[in-house]
Structure formats: structure tokens, C-alpha cells
């Protein structure tokens with residue numbers, strides 16, 4: 001959507017999180033360009049998920065004109081592009097904080113009724129606001145968008161979100177969705193057992209981000225002995241069919257929300273192990289991060305001379321250039337996504353972990369092993385039917401023979417990509 005433009009801060013990435021209107025003009029282009037992208041992606045089976053910022057509009061003090069021509073004035077709470085005026089923002093008397101900002105995560109009303117870092121907070125209880133947000137979401141649905149991330153859902157009342165979503169129509173069959181398909185929704189709730197708002201409050205409005213998973217996985221990659229405790233319900237982690245998991249995201253990879261104890265592309269060897277373990281493991285719905293390189297944590301994506309977002313450069317070997325990291329194209333990560341799809345619906349079995357290497361099967365469809373130091377040699381139960389399988393990670397350069405007892409000798413000798421993944425029906 002239209003958002004603030006901040007030339008004095010060199011157009012930081014986070015300017016997109018200060019909405020001006022729901023017109024689809026942004027740093028990335030025009031409504032026509034967006035619609036065209038979604039249409040072309042749907043045609044080849046690639047779905048689009050939109051980061052929907054619906055808790056607030058711009059920060060206080062922000063004044064200007066956005067990409068589509070809509071003006072904005074944060075202090076006056078005036079956003080004619082929607083339009084929203086002062087009456088559509090959370091009444092001051094509902095916010096129990098001295099400066100009007102979110103400053104006490106132990107109090108629910110403080111988290112949800114106050115201004116998150118000075119961002120003008122929409123009053124989601126109003127029919128007018130619910131309708132305006134639903135209008136935005138329905139426009140996305142009409143264009144063929146498959147799902148949304150609800151930004152700052154932790155700062156919204158679950159009942160308000162539920163009401164907004166109840167006004168959203170089914171996904172259009174004209175874009176290839178089966179009749180009756182609903183918008184896929186995941187709620188951004190940073191719950192690290194550190195406040196009044198918990199992930200389970202959002203089970204009725206979709207999936208929820210599970211930030212404890214990022215920490216647990218980072219600890220597990222540092223010390224494989226801890227990997228067995230990755231999913232810790234005793235610690236409040238979201239139930240399996242609601243957990244939205246990831247190794248890192250755009251905030252915690254650069255010290256913003258939920259940062260600390262997170263592995264990122266900056267340590268590629270560890271990162272590949274973390275993504276491999278996440279994708280091999282059945283817990284939750286997994287998201288693969290794709291980044292751009294940065295030195296300054298405010299710095300926006302690679303850009304053209306006019307600061308518009310630069311195209312992604314694809315090198316001859318399929319990797320990215322021009323400042324784009326493209327983790328999703330890294331060999332291990334792309335291959336492990338194939339593994340996850342091949343074993344979907346199966347349980348984790350035959351779990352084995354000696355502190356330096358870990359292995360498990362996924363039902364009778366796949367088997368995964370990973371060695372922290374780069375090598376292992378163990379005979380293990382694979383859960384698979386007897387036969388010869390090939391390691392998809394090294395593009396089938398090595399074979400693994402599973403005997404009639406379901407066991408196989410698992411050897412790893414690869415420092416950079418110390419992983420074996422075999423699955424029924426998987427080839428190079």
C-alpha cells in the first residue's frame with residue numbers, strides 16, 4: 001500500500017510499515033504492475049502473500065505525499081487516501097500509558113490500545129475501520145493474492161481481526177484456486193514468554209509466528225544435543241497446526257523485533273544447517289527467508305539511481321547478484337524444500353542424536369541426517385522400504401542402500417553441506 005517516503009533517512013526499508021492509504025502504489029511500483037506480477041505468478045503455480053499493515057497508519061509527525069498522490073499528516077490523523085480522520089484512531093482514554101506509546105508489554109490494553117513506536121493506532125472496534133481494512137483485503141483477493149501476514153497482530157484485538165476477516169470473500173477460481181478457498185492468514189505475534197499477549201489468543205484468526213522457534217533452533221545448531229527439545233510445548237510454543245516457523249525474518253536478522261539468538265545468512269554454513277533441520281522437521285508451517293545484503297540495519301534493498309527497488313540479477317549458475325542474497329536459491333535450501341514436500345503429512349520417527357550428528361525418518365517416505373562437524377559414519381534405521389536411494393543434497397552423486405531391515409550406512413563427508421536427505425521417488 002502507499003506508505004511514507006523518507007528521503008532524509010535514505011528511504012529505509014521500514015518506511016513501508018507506515019501506511020498512507022490502501023492504494024497499491026509503493027516503492028516497488030504501481031497497482032497495474034502488482035496485478036500483473038500476481039497474475040503471472042499464479043499462472044505458474046507461485047502464490048503471493050502480502051504483508052498487511054492494518055494496526056496503524058504513519059508515525060506521528062510524518063507529513064507528505066505518497067507514491068500514488070495521497071497526502072498524509074500523522075499529527076492530524078488525516079489520511080484522505082482511505083479516507084481516515086481523527087475519529088478512526090484509538091481514543092486516548094483507552095491507552096493506559098503516560099506518553100501514549102506502547103511501553104508495558106505486561107498490560108494487554110497498553111500493547112493493543114497505545115501507539116507502537118508512535119504509529120497512529122487504528123480503532124479496530126469501529127465498523128468503518130473494519131470495513132476499510134476488509135475493502136483493502138478484498139481488493140488483494142480480487143487480484144489473486146493467496147494470503148496475508150498480519151503485521152503487528154499482537155497490537156490488535158483478536159476479535160477485531162476476526163471481524164475484518166469475516167468480511168473477506170473466498171479466493172477467486174479465475175486465478176486457479178479451488179472453489180471455497182480462504183485467504184491464508186498468519187498473525188505476527190512476537191511471544192517469547194515475555195508479556196501479557198500470547199500466541200494461543202490468535203488460533204481462531206489463522207497461524208501465528210513462533211519466535212521461540214528461532215531461538216531454540218539457534219541453540220540447537222550451536223549444540224546439537226539440544227535439537228531434540230526444539231518444539232517445547234511446556235514453554236508455551238504454538239500448537240503444531242498453528243505454528244508459523246522460520247529461522248529468521250526481516251526484523252530479527254537486523255536487530256529489530258524479536259532479535260537475539262538468531263542465525264542468518266551472514267553465517268552461511270550454520271544457516272544451511274538451520275534451514276535444513278527446519279524443513280526436515282514436521283513441526284509447523286515453514287517459511288524460507290530471502291534477503292538482501294546490508295551493512296546498516298536501516299538500509300533499504302538494492303536500488304536504482306532514483307531509489308526505486310532494483311531488479312534481482314540472476315547469475316549464470318542460478319545464484320543471485322546485485323546485492324540480493326536469495327537464500328531460497330541456495331543448493332541445500334532449494335533441495336530441502338523438495339524434501340519437505342515429498343514427505344508432507346508424515347511423522348518424525350527413528351530419531352537419533354549423538355550430540356554431534358542427528359538423523360530421523362519421516363514416516364516411510366524420507367530420511368534425513370546432518371553432521372555438525374562435517375562427517376559421520378553410522379548405520380541407522382531409516383524407516384524406508386529396502387532399495388537404493390540417492391542423496392538429493394549432492395544432486396544424487398552418492399547412493400544410500402537401505403536393507404530389508406530398514407537400516408542403512410549413513411556416511412557424510414562434506415564440510416560446507418554436511419547433510420543427507422533421501423526420499424521415495426526423489427531424483428536429482
Ligand code: QV4
Nearest residue numbers: 014015017018059060061117118152154190251256257258
Ligand atoms: C520514533 C521514535 C518513537 C516516537 C516516534 C514518534 O523511536 O519513540 O514515539 O518516532 O514520532 C520507525 C522508526 C522509529 C519511529 C517510528 C515512527 O524506527 O524510531 O519512532 O518509525 O516514525 C518497522 C521497524 C520500526 C519502524 C516501523 C515503522 O522495525 O523500527 O519504526 O517499521 O516504520 C515489536 C512489535 C512487532 C514489530 C516489532 C518491530 O510487537 O509487531 O516490534 N514488528 C512489525 C514489523 C516491523 C515493523 C512493525 C511491526 C510496525 O515486522 O518491521 O516495524 O509496522 O516487537
Ligand code: CA
Nearest residue numbers: 112121155156
Ligand atoms: Ca492497536
